[in-house]
Amino acid sequence: MKKYILSTLLVFVYHVSAFSQEITVVDSQSKEPLTGVYIVSEDSKVTRVTDTQGTVSIAAFQHKRGIIFSYLGYKDRRLTYPQIVRDGLVVVMESEALTLGETVVSANRWEQNTREIPLTIQRITAGEMKLQNPQTAADLLGVSNRVFVQKSQMGGGSPMIRGFATNRVLLVVDGIRMNNAIFRSGNLQNVISLDANIIENTEVIFGPGSVMYGSDALGGVMSFNTAAPKLSAGDETEFKGVALTRIASANWENTAHVNLKYGFQKWAGLSSFTYSDFDNMRMGSKGPEEYLRKQYVARIDGKDVVVNNDRPSIQYPTAYRQFNLMQKLRYRPSDDWDIRMGMHYSSTGDIPRYDRLIEKREGQFRKAEWYYGPQQWLMTSISALYHTPSMLFDQAKVTAAYQDFEESRNDRSFGSSFLRNREERLKAYSATFDFEKLLSAQSTLFYGAEAVVNKVHSRAHRMNIETSEKSAVASRYPDGALWQSYALFAKYKNNLNSRWTITAGSRYTRYVIDASFSDRFFDFPFSKAELNKGALTGSIGGVFRGGESWQVNAHISSGFRAPNIDDIGKVFDSEPGSVVIPNPNLSPEHAYNFELGVQKVIDKRLKLDVTAFYTLLDNAMVRRDFTLNGQDSVMYDGAKSQVQAIQNVSGAIVKGIQAGMELRLHPTVTISSTMNFQKGNEEAKEKGQVPLRHVAPTFGSTHINWTYSHFTFDLYADYNGEISYRRLAPSERGKPHLYATNTAGNPHSPAWYTLNLKTSWELSTHLSFYVGLENILDERYRPYSSGITAPGRNVIFSIRANF
Template identity: 45%
Template sequence: MRLLILLAVVFFLHLTAFAQQIQVVENESQTPIMGVAVFNESKSKSGITDFDGNVDITAFSDSEIIVFQHISHQSLSLKKSEIVSEKNIVHLQLSASNLDEVVLSVAKFGQNKRDIPQQVASVTSEDVLFNNPQTAADLLESTGKVYIQKSQMGGGSPNIRGFSTNRLLITVDGVRFNTAIFRSGNVQNVISIDPFSIERTEVILGPGSVVYGSDAVGGVMNFYTKKPKFSLVEGSSFSGNAVARYASASEEKTGHFDFNIGTKEWAFLTSVSYTDFGDLRMGKNGPDDYLRNEYVETINGEDVQVENDNPLIQVATGYHQINAMQKVRYMPSEKWDFNLGLFYSTTGDYPRYDRLIRKRGDNLRSAEWYYGPQEWLAGNLQAVNKAYNEGIYDESLITISYQRFKEGRNDRDFGETTLFETDEKVTGYSGAWDFEKDLNFGKLHYGVEYVYNKVNSEGKKTDITTGASEEDASRYPDGSTWQSLAAYSSLLYKLAENLSLQGGLRYNHILVDATFDNRFYDFPFSEANINTGALTGSLGLSWNPNKVLGWRMNFGTAFRAPNIDDVGKIFDSEPGSVVVPNPDLKPEYATTGEVGATLNFDNVLKFDAAVYVTHLKDALVRRDFEIEGETVIDYQGEPSNVQAIQNAARAEVYGFEVGMEVNFTKQLKLTSQYNITDGFEEDDNGDRNPVRSAAPQFGNSHLIFKAKKLKLDAFVEYNGQFDFEDLAPSQQSNDYLYAADENGNPYSPNWHTLNLAAQYNITAALQINATLENISDQRYRPYSSGIAAPGRNLIVAANYTF
């Protein structure tokens, strides 16, 4: 018996000896907390948690009290023995104030939010599990500051402060996601990013060209994927999650699992998600203009217009999607941290619903219109090196990446036997080296970046009755390239404890080379070569004179260089119009000014407001064009008006946004967000028209109750109205997207939805979520969208952690 006791004591001491590394996590979300200060009462011993919340406490004695302190969490004091008894996990409570939140996106390294002059909205993995976004686009929409347009179920085109598509930049783990064929029309590429793989999303509202280069005019969306976790005990550890979800409006069925294997120096994370969507059901109460009264079927080789038995069902909207991610992490020492990320996403064929509801006379115009599988294959390798006080940097980040994007378009007119198909592949390579240096008065960030894109594009047409195919005009010039070379520097200068100045400069050089195939169209040019540079800068001030008031002022410039889509595409922009190449383009240049303020009354009542204005010079817009005097050409057998992307005189976008938070108690709070955007485009003649990408007024309000195991959220989403005169000319001609007003003109009605979400932790491992969306079953279509939103929609999900 004594021998057994002795062996047990030895075994316990053995475990304790190897349990000196601990992890600090947030109490509710269980996510690691970086930058937690760890010290004893005399401060003679100290440490700080790394990106995964890990810190070594070997130097502390078992009876010693250890203090854990973090700017956005409540401080905590524990004995070392208490920490060991809790399996080396320390839980911190989130502070009621989020002013000191640490953000990564503005400088690619962690910064206190209160020191940053730009506004940043964030979404965590906890928010993903609670809000149940079907795609990454829906995840962005949940911030209340990003407007989402959809042309089909497999869609989601973000809009930030009146800018959209290729005037916004997307990154994944700091790697540029935009390609050389991101278009000025709505883009759905963001759906390739799996919400379940995301640890944190940060959205920079306003220009971000200093750090991110071309396209970051209206904002930057940064997706940070989950990192593998090391083992905190001797040997290896295993953990994971499994999620199952169902949504009634689209009959969505989603399954997800991820698992992590960790050792002392190596860690591996695998994540896989599969989603199957059926045809989407719209609401019962709203404009009849949105009903799907008929659709096309091909019966015995003949196109037939069929009456829809249930006009609320948007026939030809369903599709399926697979997302997979593999991460490998190796940390041989405290100075080096290597991360390898591999990503793969693919969809089935998915219909472009807005094209399938267009009419020509009494018949639907298209018999088929669908995107081929949208595929994204990517790999990136990142190496973090810490060299404190040893040279010109304290921390450096080296990133090299490879990406391959594939997409296809397939369309056939009603009653025609020719199916037109274009297939695109973009191969991208990039390399970046970023640095951070702590100075006595602040922090210096600088770096270099190179991006290379090659576009391969093919076109063909197929007779569906015989199966015979022949080559046809491609959408883009095959073999064209887009390159970007850049260097930047940014300085955060602490003028005082409550006053920070941040400024930066970036020089970016862009090279575009494209050769046109004139076998199908007789263009008066054979190639497009763009060799241009842009210098952008930013200067901002963040001032917090007291605990109540905070000010931020920011001035910045941004640019967007023409890409392959701008200079070289051929496609039907709208019925009876065709867009053709224009090699005579130059970059558009934006200047933005912003003033914001925060009010915080003892963390009980908080306000955040901002006003901004952006001037866009030489704006790239689609307008009527001519080729050697010709304004109409034949495109796919139809006479079509000629259009092209051109540099307009100027554009201006301005707006106001305000947020509010009321903490009635620790368990009950109210949040609200409202956004107003407006703007105009002006041509060389001084004529002004509304900006197409300026969204209507929109926002949301949430009443949230939190108990230990239960979370409830009663919320409303609301959207303002655009009358006919508020629509841009390109939208006025797209009457099939909108409801008709009393004069028969298209307009976008206002709408609101009532919603209720709940989350309950049955056990520490099992969590149940349920959301009832659009309780009053409203029938509405968000501005510029081609598909009506879901009607009453019950979403149920279960998440099991092991």
């Protein structure tokens, strides 16, 4: 009788679990979920991969004899379905010594192991982000030590990858492109719209990624994956949450964050809120005197007055605030379907454009005011994943998204009563269709289609700050301009044998631009811009695995950037004495890249990797001198200005080496180091080869990480090489206010390094403390091309509570 009751209970538990079907795979030590764990039945007929929450449905394995769990760096596990049920639908995996490879999503838009991918991809994990405590998503990218981040102001951050930046690198959020038709060639700050506190992991693809992602992916792709809702593993509703607070002394950051996760058997949701307030940034005490903020402009008794700063290490004004909301819902009506909906919203206060506020002309401040108005971003999306094998696909995913961008620029010249306001609003619609088909046990086809539509609204006025009277002025872009892109893409992967994998892919994109120009303020020799052109890109690569301890990657790829509304239709002052005007006669620019990489693990304790790359940029769109109705100069904003325009008149070559090392001295002690070297030149009329603007200096980082009981310590140094005056791009030489001065009196970007310490203490599974000390030596330094000086000695304290 007892035996019968026990058997009945086991059958009952088995069928209840079969109904819930979702398991979680976690690390044995940290209990953190493992993303991209490969799960396969013993007969190899059923495969699955865990998502960013470490979860996956295993209903399809219900009648299989054995289930094998594999994850690079971890020991394989073989379990049966009943065993998983008895363990509470949680699979624990134990880490091994150093190995090659990890699972990434960004390479082919589906989960893949880097042992089968010839691309260079850097992954920033949730654990790294928790320990480093980045203030913004721009700072998060710097955690990789592979991406260089420029800042014109504190509320900013423009990533540089392999000599490319701004609209030549692509931002992707939850698989949806963030780049839009008014992403400019000047430094951008849109990445800060993302909430760094709710990002699960970030993957950076180096080199052209246009085959899978389309326009703008010349230097690389930064793919941010935010937290996702988790379904309940049983009958009871699951309710979890995280509350975080953080302060930092260099800019007196005050951040509060909370997220709530609630899961039912078929429905789940996630709600997140973050608010941050940043005061003016304090720089270090030891470094170039040129960086000090000795004076600033204030409005006193109705007049602009230059005021002496009694605390010149305080960069006034740089303060701003920001809040983020995120809401996600998930519905899984059956094991075949997984439907997800998401909403992101971000808004900032006014953001002072610090690099423009320190600029002088003939010894006098040029601007009394220059600030970005509230930067707002809304993204809503819905995706449906269907994974039942058919003739056309094994898995299919459809994603539709809508984005709304709002931004404004506000500036007033010193001594002037007129404040100019330029406002832009862009609406972006997109739909992506992704398919994966297993052609054989060795080969897989990834293919799909994409459609993107952007509509730009632009207006401008100037206001007399004394009388509040407003009058119209030229807008930054043609109002009502339309940018569209339609594409088909495919990528093929074949594991020829246990040692060789080859990949090949192609994409064809058709883009359409329709913009009308007003002659109210400028007498342009054209009234309309209509472009309807195509771009073809491709890639081919191979991976050779010389056993478990080493592999060689080779990859040849091309990428493209289609002209956007910012390229063909913008009117703005690019620098003192110059004005950029529209040019409707533009074609796509193309990048051709070759790279070769080697990875080697020695004695399961030392891991080495090095990648060399060579990129050719052809038909480059660059800013050059131009004419308007036969004149090379016009009056703009009260000053005679040289006419310039974006033109297809240049080419560039970028080459470099990326290297990394990881040494595990002890299971609890690891030393790691990265180094990035790049050099690039572009063609300049009558000047020959000149340095390329967005090529970062040599930079890297070295970390010593020690884990003891519930404590983690990370002592590290960040370092940057010099960019001498000789290697400074001509456009940067024209901005001496951003740079230190060498012995000859010329601007240059000096070398620098910082010493830093980060610690964490996991008091319990519910409460953790984080303490950081950045720039311990209080160095005064300014990253290359930046307008704002980096933080001085900075103490960070954070509390994280899980409930």
